[in-house]
Amino acid sequence: MxxxxxxxxxxxxxxxxxxxxxxxxxxxxxxxxxxxxxxxxxxxxxxxxxxxxxxxxxxxxxxxxxxxxxxxxxxxxxxxxxxxxxxxxxxxxxxxxxxxxxxxxxxxxxxxxxxxxxxxxxxxxxxxxxxxxxxxxxxxxxxxxxxxxxxxxxxxxxxxxxxxxxxxxxxxxxxxxxxxxxxxxxxxxxxxxxxxxxxxxxxxxxxxxxxxxxxxxxxxxxxxxxxxxxxxxxxxxxxxxxxxxxxxxxxxxxxxxxxxxxxPWPACRGTHTAIELALRLDLNPGDIASVQVMTGEVQHMLVEPLARKQAPATAIDAKFSLPFTVAAALVCGRVTLAEFDASSLRDPAILALAAKVTPLDRPDWGRDRATSGGLVVTLTDGRVLTAEEHQALGHPSRPxxxxxxxxxxxxxxxxxxxxxxxxxxxxxxxxxxxxxxxxxxxxxxxx
The missing domain is CATH 1.10.4100.10 (2-methylcitrate dehydratase PrpD)
Incomplete structure (x- = not known):
């Protein structure tokens, strides 16, 4: 056999x-x-x-x-x-x-x-x-x-x-x-x-x-x-x-x-922990100076090339973008199917914030951390907020x-x-x- x-x-x-x-x-x-x-x-x-x-x-x-x-x-x-x-x-x-x-x-x-x-x-x-x-x-x-x-x-x-x-x-x-x-x-x-x-x-x-x-x-x-x-x-x-x-x-x-x-969110699974953290922080977009999104071996595809991911041309590209999905979560307070329609892809508030999202390399995150996520948010008043989550919502451990x-x-x-x-x-x-x-x-x- x-x-x-x-x-x-x-x-x-x-x-x-x-x-x-x-x-x-x-x-x-x-x-x-x-x-x-x-x-x-x-x-x-x-x-x-x-x-x-x-x-x-x-x-x-x-x-x-x-x-x-x-x-x-x-x-x-x-x-x-x-x-x-x-x-x-x-x-x-x-x-x-x-x-x-x-x-x-x-x-x-x-x-x-x-x-x-x-x-x-x-x-x-x-x-x-x-x-x-x-x-x-x-x-x-x-x-x-x-x-x-x-x-x-x-x-x-x-x-x-x-x-x-x-x-x-x-x-x-x-x-x-x-x-x-x-x-x-x-x-x-x-x-x-x-x-x-x-x-x-x-x-x-x-x-x-x-x-x-x-x-x-x-x-x-x-x-x-x-x-x-x-x-x-x-x-x-x-x-x-x-x-x-x-x-x-x-x-x-x-x-x-x-x-x-x-x-729970209509985007690449690798974006989900970052989306959840952005929603959990519940910040005023005007108070945000910059956002670093943590990326390991798998997440790199969600930030590269960075200029394309900050301003995706198609809905499916937006769904595979950490800058866009994090910005949408912070600006809209939600990430639903509506956040990927044609008007959202051109939304100046989402695009302006997405331009402030850059990757923060986590070399310790291998393929076993495919759904891990983390944010480092610097506010305009100088405060820095850090959050990490290593298992995305919807996993059997968080069903x-x-x-x-x-x-x-x-x-x-x-x-x-x-x-x-x-x-x-x-x-x-x-x-x-x-x-x-x-x-x-x-x-x-x-x-």
């Missing part, structure tokens, strides 16, 4: 998942669908994907019309990260479900009814696999100019689609191979100033996951070792720098979905409750392209949180 064989046997055969892991999956499904609904109404970046996808088919584009399964996954995938409001796995860090959920929604509406129990099982397996793959790296993928969230998320989405298609272990291996043939995630997505691809990036792996599973059901044969082979996933993207131990250790007994974090997530879902659903009334949104949220009892999960999401 190869590593690919072991993983594919697990994807196809895992069962008896305990209730805590299943409940964690229902929570991230609720959160993910809510964020996608909001993006269907708020994300201009996703409109081209919707226009291309809409047509005849059995699958729903959230907030819009119908489409064939691969195109529904494409459009819904474009919604997944468009608002940067979805769940995260802080330890790596990754977004394990942002392409898997759109792929899953397409698969459960494409053919015969799929039970809620089977949907939750598939998503639990896929999320866990993404986190395990992330832990397996012994050198960062960024060193080879790749963009990790898309790469690992694509494998997880492919696993979910394969499981929902009812593929056996051999055909699941074919599906992973077919995904590998479609997979790309250039690191330039982080560096280009004008692109919006960072916002809609999950459209591509979501669609590819559905295509891979459907082709595998038709008997298209893949590779014997799509993951660890001489030209497989780890060789191509990681240069062979990985350890299979973290993938296999406890696989099927311990589920990483229970360790996810949920976002959002089910009621918090239902409230977030309800607020997001009200911003859908086809807004849901509060009672309807609340009813749908409760259906998702009890989805294991549903015989036809696809019908639940025809909203």
């Amino acid at each position: 190869t590593l690919s064989d072991d993983i594919c046997a697990h994807i196809a055969g895992a069962a008896d998942i305990a209730e805590p892991a299943r409940h964690a999956t229902r929570r991230f499904l609720l959160d993910g669908v809510g964020v996608m609904l909001a993006a269907s109404g708020l994300s201009p970046e996703a409109r081209a994907f919707v226009a291309m996808a809409q047509g005849e088919g059995p699958c729903s584009i959230l907030g819009h019309g119908a489409a064939a399964a691969p195109f529904a996954a494409l459009a819904n995938g474009a919604f997944g990260h468009a608002l940067d409001f979805e769940d995260a796995y802080d330890a790596v860090p990754l977004h394990p479900n942002v392409s898997a959920i759109p792929a899953a929604l397409a698969m459960i509406q494409a053919g015969e009814p799929v039970s809620g129990h089977d949907l939750i099982t598939a998503l639990t397996i896929g999320c866990d696999l993404v986190c395990r793959l992330g832990h397996s790296l012994t050198r960062p993928l960024e060193e080879r100019s790749w963009y990790p969230p898309m790469l690992f998320g694509a494998i997880g989405a492919s696993a979910v689609a394969a499981r929902l298609a009812g593929l056996n272990a051999t055909r699941t291996r074919d599906a992973l191979s077919l995904m590998l043939c479609q997979l790309g995630a250039p690191g330039e997505i982080r560096h280009s100033r004008g692109t919006v691809l960072r916002a809609v990036r999950e459209a591509f792996p979501a669609q590819a996951a559905v295509v891979s599973a459907l082709l595998a059901t038709q008997g298209v044969t893949g590779f014997e070792q799509p993951l660890e082979g001489e030209g497989g996933f780890f060789s191509l993207y990681a240069g062979g720098h990985y350890d299979a131990g973290p993938i296999l250790d406890g696989m099927g007994q311990r589920w990483y979905g229970e360790a996810l974090s949920f976002k 959002l409750s089910d009621d918090d997530l239902v409230a977030k879902f309800t607020a997001c659903a009200a911003m859908s392209a086809r807004p849901l009334a509060r009672d309807d949104a609340h009813r749908l949220a409760r259906q998702i949180l009890t989805l294991d009892d549903c015989r036809d999960a696809g019908a639940v999401f025809r909203v």
